[in-house]
Amino acid sequence: MKKIMRSLGLMLALLTLTVVVSACGSKPLSQRNVLKTDQQSKTITWGVKADTRLFGLLDTKDGQIKGFEIDLAKAITKQMLGKDAKAKFIQVTSSTRMPMLKNGNIDAIIATMTNTPERRKQVAFSNTYFYAGQSLLVKKGSSIKNVKDLNRQKGTVLGVVGSDSVENVAKVAPNAKVLQLTDYAQAMTALKSGQGQALTTDNGILYGMSVQNPDYVVTGGTFVSEPYGIAVDKAQTPFRQAVNQSLKELRANGQYQKILHKWFHNVKGFDYEEAARE
Structure with missing residues (x-):
C-alpha cells in the first residue's frame, strides 16, 4: 500500500511539474520579447500569403512560397539578425493573419496588409514597404x-x-x-x-x-x-523598431530596389516610384 501511495505521490509531483513548465512556456504574446527570442534562435517567423502572384505564391514544383514579400522578409531577417539567420514562413489569408499574430503563431505579418486606422487599434505597423x-x-x-x-x-x-x-x-x-x-x-x-x-x-x-x-x-x-506595412503585436515595440531600421538600411544599400525590380520589371504599367514611396 505504501508503495502504491509513493507511486501516486510521484506521479502527482510529475504532473504538477509538467503543468508549471507548460504554464511558463505559454506566456501571452504581450509578455514575451519577440526580438530577444528571435535573436537567440536566429529565426523570424513570418505570416505570408501563398495565393498572391508577385507577392507570395506557392510554387507547386518545389513546394516553396515565392514573391516580393518573401524575398523582402528574407532580407529583413538577415539585416536584423545576421547573415546566418533564417526566415520561417507560415501561410496566412486575409482572414487568418490577425488571429495568428495575436495567438503567437507568427512574429510578424508581411502579407499585402494595408496600414489602416481600424487595424492600428489591434496591431502596430512598420513603415510602408510597398505603396499600393x-x-x-x-x-x-x-x-x-x-x-x-x-x-x-x-x-x-x-x-x-x-x-x-x-x-x-x-x-x-x-x-x-x-x-x-x-x-x-x-x-x-x-x-x-x-x-x-x-x-x-x-x-x-x-x-x-x-x-x-x-x-x-x-x-x-x-x-x-x-500603403502596405508589416504588422506586429502592439507590445513588441523593440521588434517593430528593428524592422523599421532594417527596412531603412535595405533601401539605403539598394537591396530593396533590386527585390522590387526582380518581381515587377515585367509588369506593364507598373510605377516603381509610386510603389517605393515611404
Whole structure:
C-alpha cells in the first residue's frame, strides 16, 4: 500500500511539474520579447500569403512560397539578425493573419496588409514597404472602365474575406453588389465564370493576376491609397523598431530596389516610384 501511495505521490509531483513548465512556456504574446527570442534562435517567423502572384505564391514544383514579400522578409531577417539567420514562413489569408499574430503563431505579418486606422487599434505597423492603391480587374473589352461605371451599372464586384477592399468599394460604389470569396484564387475563378463584372483589391495584387491571365486587365486607376506595412503585436515595440531600421538600411544599400525590380520589371504599367514611396 505504501508503495502504491509513493507511486501516486510521484506521479502527482510529475504532473504538477509538467503543468508549471507548460504554464511558463505559454506566456501571452504581450509578455514575451519577440526580438530577444528571435535573436537567440536566429529565426523570424513570418505570416505570408501563398495565393498572391508577385507577392507570395506557392510554387507547386518545389513546394516553396515565392514573391516580393518573401524575398523582402528574407532580407529583413538577415539585416536584423545576421547573415546566418533564417526566415520561417507560415501561410496566412486575409482572414487568418490577425488571429495568428495575436495567438503567437507568427512574429510578424508581411502579407499585402494595408496600414489602416481600424487595424492600428489591434496591431502596430512598420513603415510602408510597398505603396499600393485599390483598383479593378476586368475582362478585356468590358464596359466597366472605372469604379463609377461599376456604380452606375449596379454591377457585381468580387472581393476577398478579411480584406478592406470590399468596405472601400462599398463607399465609392454603393449601388454595386458585393460577393466575397475566401481567397484570390477563388475570386479569379468567380470572375472568369461571370459571377461578377469586376474584381477589386490592391493594384499590385491585380497586376499579378493580369500577368497570369492576359485576357484580364487592371483598369480605372486607383481610387483608394493602400500603403502596405508589416504588422506586429502592439507590445513588441523593440521588434517593430528593428524592422523599421532594417527596412531603412535595405533601401539605403539598394537591396530593396533590386527585390522590387526582380518581381515587377515585367509588369506593364507598373510605377516603381509610386510603389517605393515611404
